[in-house]
Amino acid sequence: MEKTSSIHASDINIIRKKHMRLFIAGLILLALIVVTGTITNYNHIDGLVSVPAALQWLFANMYFSGSTLSRLPTVLRLLWETVLISIVSTTTAAFFAMLFAIVGSKRTSVNGFLMYFAKLVASISRNIPVVAWALILVLSFGTNAATGFLALFFGTFGFLVRAFIETIDETSGDTVEALKATGATYPQVISKAVIPESMPQMFSWVLFMIETNIRSATLVGLLTGTGIGYLFDLYYKQLNYEMVSLITLAIVVAVLAIEVVSNWIRREIL
16 A cells, blocks of 8 residues: 555656646746847737738738639649649659768768768758758859759758658668678668668658648749749739739649648558
8 A cells, every 4th residue: 555655656746847847848938938029129919919900901912803813824834833843853852862861871871981971961951941052053053943943952952861861770770680691782781671661751751842842942933033933923023912812822722732642642651
């Protein structure tokens, strides 16, 4: 009976400690909100109060009439161009990312220098935002589709290298050791053990990046003058809110459709 009581008291103490940690974390978060608001001169109360007026303006202006629908084919054509650029840049980056991930993973690395070099290149690529890549590349390549492709490629490459390295590191080491024990060469170990086991999760990451890049491609298009982003920027500067609304709706529908398809594919392969 005494042992049961002591166990019960220990559980209560653990729960109390967790609640105390959550309370302290909440206070820290609240303090950060207040401090950042003070530094940036942002009033959170005024921001919340302005939400109803912002929504009222949105519903009053962001609509489109029947005449605007006549331009829908142009919107769909440029949207399709944006989707294709996103897919091509993601799949191309995935190919190179897989090569760097194989070299950069502890489980499959050739030597320490190449491993850290691959991680360094991926880290630099990943930590430069896609928008910054677009601005840098515009100076060299101008405003064209190639600039948008390269901006998405470099941003995607860095992220996928890290995701692929973690995926390879999580593969079973027993299969690799078994193949090495039978005298398998390094390419055989990669092709027969590492890649088959890692491929489903890698493919899931590629699908995730395609969804992400379709959103990013819209923003990149604003800077490179290509795709649906260029059309959005054009009509936004003209204060043509009907076309802006139509373009926004088309982008949302396209992203949701691709998300549904990618989720179905994930369920089939994972």
